Amino acid sequence: MRKEVELFDVIKETLDKLDGEGILLVAGDPPNPMTIGWGTIGHIWHKQIMTVLVRPVRHTFKLMESIQDFSVCVLPEQYRKQLSICGTKSGRDLNKVEACNFNMEPCIKVQSFYMEESVIHFECRIVHKHFLDPATLDPKTINRYYPQRDFHMVYYGEILGVYKK
Numbered sequence: 001m002r003k004e005v006e007l008f009d010v011i012k013e014t015l016d017k018l019d020g021e022g023i024l025l026v027a028g029d030p031p032n033p034m035t036i037g038w039g040t041i042g043h044i045w046h047k048q049i050m051t052v053l054v055r056p057v058r059h060t061f062k063l064m065e066s067i068q069d070f071s072v073c074v075l076p077e078q079y080r081k082q083l084s085i086c087g088t089k090s091g092r093d094l095n096k097v098e099a100c101n102f103n104m105e106p107c108i109k110v111q112s113f114y115m116e117e118s119v120i121h122f123e124c125r126i127v128h129k130h131f132l133d134p135a136t137l138d139p140k141t142i143n144r145y146y147p148q149r150d151f152h153m154v155y156y157g158e159i160l161g162v163y164k165k
């Protein structure tokens with residue numbers, strides 16, 4: 001049974017995974033899961049906000065550009081293989097939900113999906129987005145992370161629900 005929890009109760013576990021094997025950004029209908037390693041959780045405009053960063057080359061970018069809502073899902077320890085599939089294969093070429101055997105459920109508060117297998121999931125609505133601006137980005141960061149100049153789009157999702165198994 002999944003229950004709604006406070007954001008603060010899941011921040012440490014979520015950021016540990018984000019900085020480790022990754023977590024999943026789920027966008028689109030039918031849903032496409034993509035592994036992410038970068039993002040923030042914070043407070044802006046008196047809202048709880050999660051940002052996710054998506055390079056324009058990703059299939060997920062195309063999906064994010066056509067929707068308002070997304071989910072972010074944290075998988076348990078034994079799902080490293082699935083995280084690797086979702087972080088190396090594109091939804092353009094592969095149905096990753098089928099390949100990973102995920103059981104998708106409709107989100108509770110937004111128009112997206114989460115996988116039953118996740119231990120935590122966030123339901124978010126996009127309230128702002130922008131490309132990273134090379135004019136104001138540290139040149140060392142540009143050289144290290146953007147040799148192709150494929151700057152991320154940063155999506156700001158208002159967190160409308162946080163759920164734990």
Ligand SMILES: Cc1cc2nc3c(=O)[nH]c(=O)nc-3n(C[C@H](O)[C@H](O)[C@H](O)COP(=O)(O)O)c2cc1C
Binds near residue numbers: 032057060061083087
């Ligand atoms: C651990 C890990 C973290 C990743 N983090 C991100 C990220 O934050 N943003 C991003 O655009 N791609 C990230 N990627 C790459 C995408 O997950 C990968 O390119 C994926 O195949 C794109 O899927 P899609 O084409 O279905 O969107 C990451 C990959 C791994 C393995």
